[in-house]
Amino acid sequence: MKLAIVGYGKMGRMIEHIAVERGHSVVACFDIDNNQRGEGLTAESLAGVDAAIEFSTPETALQNIRRLVELGVPTVVGTTGWYGQLEQVKQLVQANNAALVWGANFSIGVNLFFKIVREASALFARYREYDPFLIEQHHKFKKDAPSGTALVLARLMQESYGERAPEAVSLRAGHIPGTHEVGFDSEADSITLTHTARSREGFAAGAVLAAELIMNKQGIYEFSELLFAA
Numbered sequence: 001m002k003l004a005i006v007g008y009g010k011m012g013r014m015i016e017h018i019a020v021e022r023g024h025s026v027v028a029c030f031d032i033d034n035n036q037r038g039e040g041l042t043a044e045s046l047a048g049v050d051a052a053i054e055f056s057t058p059e060t061a062l063q064n065i066r067r068l069v070e071l072g073v074p075t076v077v078g079t080t081g082w083y084g085q086l087e088q089v090k091q092l093v094q095a096n097n098a099a100l101v102w103g104a105n106f107s108i109g110v111n112l113f114f115k116i117v118r119e120a121s122a123l124f125a126r127y128r129e130y131d132p133f134l135i136e137q138h139h140k141f142k143k144d145a146p147s148g149t150a151l152v153l154a155r156l157m158q159e160s161y162g163e164r165a166p167e168a169v170s171l172r173a174g175h176i177p178g179t180h181e182v183g184f185d186s187e188a189d190s191i192t193l194t195h196t197a198r199s200r201e202g203f204a205a206g207a208v209l210a211a212e213l214i215m216n217k218q219g220i221y222e223f224s225e226l227l228f229a230a
């Protein structure tokens with residue numbers, strides 16, 4: 001595939017590395033220098049691009065998504081912190097017959113973790129003596145809190161817990177790798193499920209896989225829908 005990378009920061013660079021390793025080529029890169037307000041994303045600059053992978057900032061994601069969707073470029077969105085506008089993006093994708101996959105977390109391990117948490121919540125919610133909790137920790141550079149991944153976990157727990165569902169507790173310090181912990185605590189015992197990201201490679205590999213999976217599709221998908229359908 002010929003890929004465009006939108007947001008050439010820590011994730012963008014790692015995605016370039018993994019994409020080339022998997023035999024794709026990166027034909028265009030956009031960052032704040034050439035795309036401050038989305039103006040770099042044009043029919044000319046994206047000519048011949050099969051898919052774009054967007055990992056920028058919560059403030060810039062929406063303008064980039066809008067331009068990519070309107071230009072008909074299949075798009076993978078890894079940026080978090082814009083989900084308040086998800087409904088608006090769904091309508092935009094539908095109106096343009098476009099293709100977009102978004103994911104709060106593109107690691108395959110986290111997507112399996114999501115399934116485990118949903119199942120565990122369904123089991124524990126039957127026993128009122130267990131209180132659920134949700135804690136997420138990240139490095140000090142992360143801009144949004146709670147993390148997009150924690151918001152997904154909270155939503156999954158809410159399916160079983162309703163009003164008793166916990167809100168995520170967030171911690172930002174130093175260089176902590178992304179860590180998400182879900183627990184169920186009773187007077188007698190405590191059960192915890194923890195996912196710790198060891199590097200950014202898992203996210204980058206998942207994002208490149210998402211670009212491969214969105215090719216020749218139409219509509220808007222959450223990453224796990226494509227991952228587990230493959």
Ligand SMILES: NC(=O)c1ccc[n+]([C@@H]2O[C@H](COP(=O)([O-])OP(=O)(O)OC[C@H]3O[C@@H](n4cnc5c(N)ncnc54)[C@H](OP(=O)(O)O)[C@@H]3O)[C@@H](O)[C@H]2O)c1
Nearest residue numbers: 007008009010011031036056060078079080104105106203
């Ligand atoms: N879904 C997942 O699996 C996953 C995994 C990891 C991270 N993330 C999310 O991905 C996003 C990026 O993370 P990161 O660690 O790569 O952050 P980062 O290193 O800060 O990279 C963000 C990049 O976007 C650039 N940028 C700013 N405005 C832009 C614009 N208008 N168009 C294009 N690029 C622009 C920034 O440039 P300047 O630095 O020059 O401003 C920077 O290079 C965050 O929202 C993070 O939470 C998601």
